Amino acid sequence: MSTLGRRGRWPAALICGLTLTGCTIGPSATAARPPAPAPAPVVGVSMVDHRFELDRPVPAGRVVFQITNDGQSAHDLIMLPLAEDVPPIAEQLRGSERRLVQPYAGIYERPPGDTGTFAVNLLPGQRYAMICIVVGEDGEPHWMKGMATEFRTPGPAATS
Numbered sequence: 001m002s003t004l005g006r007r008g009r010w011p012a013a014l015i016c017g018l019t020l021t022g023c024t025i026g027p028s029a030t031a032a033r034p035p036a037p038a039p040a041p042v043v044g045v046s047m048v049d050h051r052f053e054l055d056r057p058v059p060a061g062r063v064v065f066q067i068t069n070d071g072q073s074a075h076d077l078i079m080l081p082l083a084e085d086v087p088p089i090a091e092q093l094r095g096s097e098r099r100l101v102q103p104y105a106g107i108y109e110r111p112p113g114d115t116g117t118f119a120v121n122l123l124p125g126q127r128y129a130m131i132c133i134v135v136g137e138d139g140e141p142h143w144m145k146g147m148a149t150e151f152r153t154p155g156p157a158a159t160s
Contacts, residue, residue, distance in 0.1 A: 040064045040119060045130070047075040047110070050145040052130050060124035060153035066117050069110040075132045075142060078106040079120065082127040082150060084157070089129040089150045093143050101129075109134055124155025 040062040044055035049071040069075050080101045086092060092099065107116035122128065129150040132142035 042066055044068070045077065046070045047077060047132065047147075049073060049075075050132070050142050050147040052077070052132075052147065052149050054151070058122065058128070058151050058153055060122050060126070060155050062119060062121050064117060064119045065105075066115065067107050067110070068115050069112050072112055073136065074109050074111050074134055075147070076107060076109040076134050077116075078131050078133055079104045080129045080131065081123075082129055084127070086127075089131065089148045092129075093131070093148055104128070122153045123157075124153055125157030127152050 041059055042064045043058050043066070045065055045067045046053040046055075047067060047069045065077075065079075067077055080089075081104050082089065082092075082101065083099075086099050086101065087095065092101070105118050105120045107118060110116055127150055129148065132147040135141050136145070
């Protein structure tokens with residue numbers, strides 16, 4: 001006897017159930033489907049010795065960052081959210097009293113000419129910083145040479 005049953009055939013109800021599962025027939029098939037989300041805006045970031053250059057303002061919401069190392073040395077990019085009471089990133093990095101800030105996103109070290117991409121959801125009205133933590137041949141991290149910047153997404157800041 002076969003594993004398909006005595007007659008060697010699948011029962012008709014099972015075949016119909018497998019065939020029709022997940023299918024919708026008729027005009028309501030397209031009406032019930034939500035539209036695809038719009039593609040996320042892309043922000044190009046050039047890592048140059050020793051700064052970040054953004055090709056456009058950074059919007060709130062889902063954003064794709066396309067990073068290119070246009071410098072002569074290796075660089076990385078670490079993105080950090082900054083609370084309103086945190087000093088500007090240049091002061092925060094150089095000051096004697098630092099506040100703990102957790103990395104949010106970024107790319108690992110890239111050699112000259114290399115690229116990287118990441119996507120994040122950015123809150124309206126939020127401050128964010130970008131820093132490069134690669135240590136140069138002279139022993140100084142790139143953020144000490146000015147490779148740190150911050151931006152704020154448009155819109156009102158979220159309240160807690």
